[in-house]
Amino acid sequence: MACSRNYRLTLNVYQGDNVKVNADATEISTTVAVKLDTTTAAEAVTVQFGRNLWITVVTAELLLPLQVGQTYSYNVLFRSSDDPSDKGDLRTDGLLKDSEHEGRSQKALGYKPDELPTFVLPADDPANLFIAHASCRKMHGHGMDALAHLDDIIKKSVIGVDVDPFKRPQQLFLTGDQIYADDVPGMLLFNAGLKDGGSLVGQETVQIRINNSASTENVEVDSVSFPPFLRQHLLAEYAGLTSGGSSRCHLISFEEFAGTYLNYWSVRSWNLDFYKEIKKIGDEIKKTGGKVKTVIAQVADKFLQDDSLPETSGLIPIIRDVDNLRGNATQFVFNDKLNEIFNESPPAEKFNSWKTGIKNRLIGELKEMAEFADSLPQVSRVMANTPTYMVFDDHEVTDDWNLSKRWQNQVFSKPLGRDVIRNGLMAYAVFQDWGNVPDEYVAIEQAGENANTLKPRTKLIRKISDYCFSIANTSGLDALRENTISPIENLLGMGAATIPAQDLVRWHYNVDTGPTKTYVLDTRTRRNFPSLNSPPGLVSKEALLEQTPETVPFGNAPFSFVISAAPVFGLQSFEELIQPAAASVVGITTTTGPNPGVLQGQIDYDFEAWGFNFEALENLIQRLAKLEKVILLSGDVHYGFSSVLDYWEGSGTTPKARMIQLTASSLKNESFGFEHLYRSALAEKVLTGIGDKLEKLVWINKVLSVTGDVSIRNRNRLRQNPAVLPTAGWQTGATVNQAPDYRYRMSVQTDLTVREDDLVTEDVVLNNPTSLKEGYKKIVQRSQENFISGVHRRMVWPSNVGLIKFEADGASWKVKHEFLFRKGDRDINKNIVGTHIKHTMPLVASGSETNRPQIT
Structure with missing residues (x-):
């Protein structure tokens, strides 16, 4: 659960489906269903991961084991750690009905009004086992969001004429690229760290080494120092990344990674103004059958430059005023090509060509984003009703991640490269891996624990929280790298210190799947x-x-x-003939650019x-x-x-x-x-x-x-x-x-x-x-x-x-x-x-x- 404030959460599990909750004078919600007993109170306290971001995984250890073939329902109750009157559950928070929540469309998580979401265990008998798997979900990727199709299957098994716990996915495995950190829609990058105007985490900085010297400069990560659509040169030159043109909108800070995860999985996380612009396009698609060119162009123009808003609100005004707003930041943002484009006075052919290119990319992104947003409530409902496990591939962090030893040397030798990789892995730990193996993540110190026996994942989640607490409260920033960032990098095996293998974070895991293991x-x-x-x-x-x-x-x-x-x-024809041949041609013919020769061939054809x-x-x-x-x-x-x-x-x-x-x-x-x-x-x-x-x-x-x-x-x-x-x-x-x-x-x-x-x-x-x-x-x-x-x-x-x-x-x-x-x-x-x-x-x-x- 991700919250905007600090809460205590309680997880209740009920036997059966069609469990309806109702308001009660003495409790948040009541139900006639049997609530399953737990060995201890199924409670958790959220952990601060930013100025307006508190997260926890709440688990219930049941007194008696769950049964295969039985549907179970669950509710999450919450109460503020600071305000006793601030309390509720899934129903009071509006998650159990189709509605507009604070201007954002959503679906009832339980398929019927006031009914709780459900889940089933994987069947012991293979004849009844039903597993789903998928990968590669990009917000502005081409095509419909296929994950939403699972919603139809679950709905039929819950409220259809053929209700059957064996006819719905019992586990869902997402096998990589759950987000595209290296290829983010420009408007999302502009809004990923904002929840209705407030920063999720706080003002972060990254290090950039100046002219390959030993000295570094701390640069604030925001849309001024790192404007959307202008990050490619920065990340190739100062981070060694190889994502190419898509890295014009690459995530950098932990806040940007966190905001992207939230926006990918829940429409409630979208900045409201941002959501309204995207919904406007989606409504026009439905109204006209896809003829939305004019509306999309208007939204794109507003994002690029809007004279009705403050001077630096649009992308182009920010870029033009970057020198005044951020001092020496221009030396990092601008290369010779961009200087040539933006220093023309008045703006002429090169500037207009650049703006047209950016606008065309925006137009392509916006239509796909509108379709993504329209199906997102169904995707959220799928994940709320299906035990889901995940693992990273490369795009959660950056394209070509650890492609070769040369790539690794190139990126990890640069402070900005290490910052990006570390922030991506920190976000993966919080937003994906924590749910895979919750027993290995103990985010809050427990009474009587032995620090010497803490699992590496526990050490990692606490250090991530320390990092975010410092950023949110602007405390201990002078020693942040020494006290927090360096230990995180050591745990991830990318730091200066060599630590024993058993103390490194290991990302593999296994789970029970019916009659077997995964x-x-x-x-x-x-x-x-x-x-x-x-x-x-x-x-x-x-x-x-x-x-x-x-x-x-x-x-x-x-x-x-x-x-x-x-x-x-x-596919052997592709892997043994087409890819190697194409990669070799590119490697031989590429003699210029940031990665000439062999590496460019490997990059272009994913030689891994x-x-x-x-x-x-x-x-x-x-x-x-x-x-x-x-x-x-x-x-x-x-x-x-x-x-x-x-x-x-x-x-x-x-x-x-x-x-x-x-x-x-x-x-x-x-x-x-x-x-x-x-x-x-x-x-x-x-x-x-x-x-x-x-x-x-x-x-x-x-x-x-x-x-x-x-x-x-x-x-x-x-x-x-x-x-x-x-x-x-x-x-x-x-x-x-x-x-x-x-x-x-x-x-x-x-x-x-x-x-x-x-x-x-x-x-x-x-x-x-x-x-x-x-x-x-x-x-x-x-x-x-x-x-x-x-x-x-x-x-x-x-x-x-x-x-x-x-x-x-x-x-x-x-x-x-x-x-x-x-x-x-x-x-x-x-x-x-x-x-x-x-x-x-x-x-x-x-x-x-x-x-x-x-x-x-």
Whole structure:
């Protein structure tokens, strides 16, 4: 819970659903439902994280365990620590009805007026297990917010005609990029730290090293020193960040990160004036069917420069007066190009061109933001009714975060680079990780505790609170870096001091999921870097042993879930051919700019897939093979797909393990423009591997020799450790002197559902011109429909959320991966396009799938 003042919170849990609360003369709210007993009072006190920001996680430890198949309701009561009369609960605070709250639209969290929100536990029986997963949700990303679609599912299971606790998501895993810190809408950046005019946290400063010298200057973080749309040069030059053009609106301070999280998840957090401008656009979209160009242009003009407001209220007046407002700040804000633009008097061609470019970007952002704001109340309700777990990828902090050792050296050697990374991780701890593992975060000192035994996360949350308290109360600022910031950086493993590994904050965790466990990997801060420029191993071998189990959880779990932000088994054609080739071309041809050469190629093509580092990938495969049946959940790539990997060990003739990769991405950040070409049938065929199966043989710690003719590339692969070679492409008669240690086959899955438009009344007759013409016509028409809708058999391009269910398959199970995406799209014949793609994968190989890979 995030509050604007200090409160004490109490969590009440009730048995059943449709629990209605009513006002009472002696209590805040009453209900006839059974309130579950707790071992101790389920209370918490909010912790100060800013001038107008108080947050806590409140937990209830129940006397008796919750039951699977039972729906439970909950209420949160609050009372002010300073004013006894200031008290309430979800109902009195207006959260249990559809209404306008202080001018902002919201949905009843309990689906009916005055009814409490609910949740259910994951089912023990896989037949009733229902898990959702998703990633990559950008406020101004293209497309609808697919997370809102889960609201329809939950609503039907709660108040529909088919009420059933097993027909709603029992857990939701958000697998990365829950915010885009490196690409924030300009108007949000202007308002992220403001709650109806008041600062959330207070005035923060960051350090900038001057001209690469040893001296630094403290610069206040605000829209004067760091104006929206003008941060790219600053962050590239003084922080070493590589987000490119999107970093023109990059988050810097903890307040900006905190405000962005709040705005992403709750419409109540939006500055009211800001919200009204966005709602004006949203209302016009509904009224005109999307024709909002004039209204958006008016909002953009007002943001850039508004003569009716004080002189420095608009962006352009602030930029023009920056020298008077912030002294030497101009040396950081302006580079030669900007000086040339703004020093023209009167403003002429270059200034007008710059302003037009900014306005066009604003116009593109505002329409998407209006749609985001319109569906945000549904998203808030989804999260209020579904146990939700999260993990970072890169965009929570900055694009390309820990891309390579060179990148790491470049950023961490600069004070501003460390400030941005630290503030991003501090915000992640408060707004995401605290809810993942609340037992490891004890934010307020407990009586009789031993400081020497405190968990690293507890030390971190207290230091973050100390930092925010100092900023909010302008106290101890002279010693803030020494007493607070340096210890935080040490806990995060990015400080000057070397502390024992067990005292560092570790971000991986695991949670119970019905009959099994889910293991969430940290693939960002525990990487290994073989060299300065080489692709990283996303998890080092040492970290892998910490983050994954040696044996099957619970002893006989039917499968295990493992979460990796980036897909472990991606699209091989893309990862092994297209990305490396494109990155190499960029690296060779880029000779200017902040990152010439190899690094620029890696940056442009996200050179950090699991498949780019054979050693790390093979370590993971071997580790997961011990679990035998593994379901991997991932996001990151802005398309959805499913794949299967079968694993043979040693001389085994049948697969020892099966690993199923489920990727759902993005929630709201569709590829469009030139990238729209990826939606074509030909592109999908190329990306999923022409043939849809990939086989490889692997040798570990072996000295290998070959007989017969072998390609130069394969000879080079044989000299590496591990030696990883495809089975295809060998010369006839070529052999290796030793059998592989293991081998695997990966295949991309296809939706085999028969659709109405698939039915053909007769086969195409090749020697019949009429039949041939009509057959080709149907093929072209179907491809065109798929291109428009993004609905393919293997890949999903529209904004989507993944749904995971199971069905019995003899003594084992089949995994059903269904993609739910935007509704109402129509094909070229004006027919509504279906909104589901389904991939079904058995957890045990059968038939020809059991034929082990051989050199061919």
